[in-house]
Amino acid sequence: MRFAAIGLDHRHIYHMVGGLLEAGAHCVGFEPQTSDPRVLAGFRERFPALKEVAGARLLDDPAIDLIVCAGIPSERAGLAVKAMAAGKDVMVDKPGVTSFAQLAQVEAAVAETGRIFSVCFSERFVVPSTIVAGKLIADGAIGRVVQTVGLGPHRLNRAIRPDWFFDKTQAGGILADIASHQIDQFLHFTGSQDAEIVASGIGHFGEADLPDYEDFGEVLLRSDRASGFIRVDWFTADGLPAWGDGRLTILGTKGTIELRKYVDIAGRPGTDHLFLVDGAGTRHIDASGEKLTYFRNLIADIADRTETAAAQQHMFTVCRLALHAQDRAVRLPPRRTESQ
Template sequence: MTSQPVRFAAVGLDHAHIFGQIAGLLDAGCELVGLATDDPDASVAKQVREKYPDARVFDNPGDLIEADGIDLITTAAVPDRRGPIAVQAMQAGKDVVTDKPGCISLDQLEEIKKTVAETGRFWSVTFSERFGVKCVTKAGELVRQGRIGKVVQTLGLGPHRIGDRAHLAGGAGRPEWFYDKSRYGGILADIASHQIDQFLWFTGSTQGEVVSSTVGNFANPDTPGLQDFGEILLRSESAQGYIRVDWYTPQGLPTWGDGRLMILGTEGYIEMRKYVDIAGRDGGNHLFLVDQEGTQYVDSSDVELSYYADVVNDVRNRTETAAPQEHTFETMRLALVAQQNATLRGAAQ
């Protein structure tokens, strides 16, 4: 195996998730060799350049994608650009790590699947609400140990706050594309892809079915392009799932959203409050386990997160340790089908 670091470039600096992607790859021993984006004046793009002043800045994203000596492209571009960036990168011989949603239409997904098959490159979507949350990793360990029996249902809640400063990288407000469904893809394609990923992973399902889906705009009628509420009912051959996502987090909560995940098993259940335990313990990563022996609060602080190290392993060894490619395809397929077939409520478009 080569001892040379995996060399990567960040193409598309529109969402603050790019900070975590770059930091994760650097922590895994990778080398950042270039930056490029469609909108260099975006708040996120400015801060990325300030944070990594030694990285070469390319004026044209396509030139950086085609440049020699790069193994991996990571992107948090405006969602409608993520699919085309990924396809070009794979055709140029690079693997891809993209923010969610990895694409915004079933046509884009088919193009990505075709490109993966033709090039042998991989397309990994960073479902950070699983890959980057210690209590979720811990819950996976407990489920695999059989602590709650057979998993028959997941209930995932993904509330967000429109004005959250961290997601805006200190910007004055959400950019215009945030209110344009044709650019961000819709609330189910975007946010709910996290919960779909967790449904498939915790239930051990390789395929799923969207039973019903709804999107609404109940609080922001002046911006009907914003879908501020969404829900999905899922099922597979072995399990059921319910998902609710929204943009209603009140200012009184000390973080951007009270993300929660409940896993129901035949012999117990697990609840996670990922980012806050309201009126309870400080910090995040709160995991509660109920089984035949009693109730337990499980400390997840010593859990190691392996996603970016696994990505590096996959680049070097052509494996699928970070996430099976078919799992990523199915997660985004379900999200896009749910979005495409959703009933519209309120002012939603």
């Protein structure tokens, strides 16, 4: 499978390209245009053998099967539509879209071209412990899943963020962006085809000179099978030896699974800690050695026109629910009026 990278504006492009290369795909080249020279420099350092090629040439190359994009969020859907019209499948970083209009355009392009539009939800697809959790659930280890609680804290790293990062019209907002990870995991682990956003909120509690920047968000959602709660934020302290203490708790009728994906604070070293509580007791599982499946499954889907990496409708549903959560969110706390 041959692919190319267009849109080097976010560091997630590193694991997107790296995961495909590790799974056996061949990268034809990358478009060096970027809004963040530091991302481009990091890409060149990690992949020194890859060629720089103009984006138009990559789109026109009939031998390229897949376009990979981690561009400015508001520009990803437009590139995806162009790539699909050129006969290519697409993998984009989350958020895949930042508006309902963009989602409609992408859905129409998929229907018209038959191409694949995949969003790389890295907090599941690039985390080995989520694969182990899925196997345990499939084996009935915790019974029927009835709730998930997903926590997605992030470190702001303000000094290295490009201007678009703080512009909601370009970045999409905290729920449309990082909460899409937790919505993806809720649907996946509960076996839900769809859900409703019961309540959602956004807030700014941090730096005073960014009053409109959303640094906190929460979502309550439900399906016909389960319920879920999501909290996302940009308040990871500098003392944590990881960019965020991402956690997922999965409640079943016969036990629970908790994933501490990136760090076990004041505990065991490394990543991908899975804690299982069932009828037999409690257990820690080191899931860091589990092999990832998303990239090799996507390569197979491109060849076989299947949906083993993720169902196409699942991608659209996650995008839609994230947009609904963002669109319907109340302000937390409510803005004070002059009379208050």
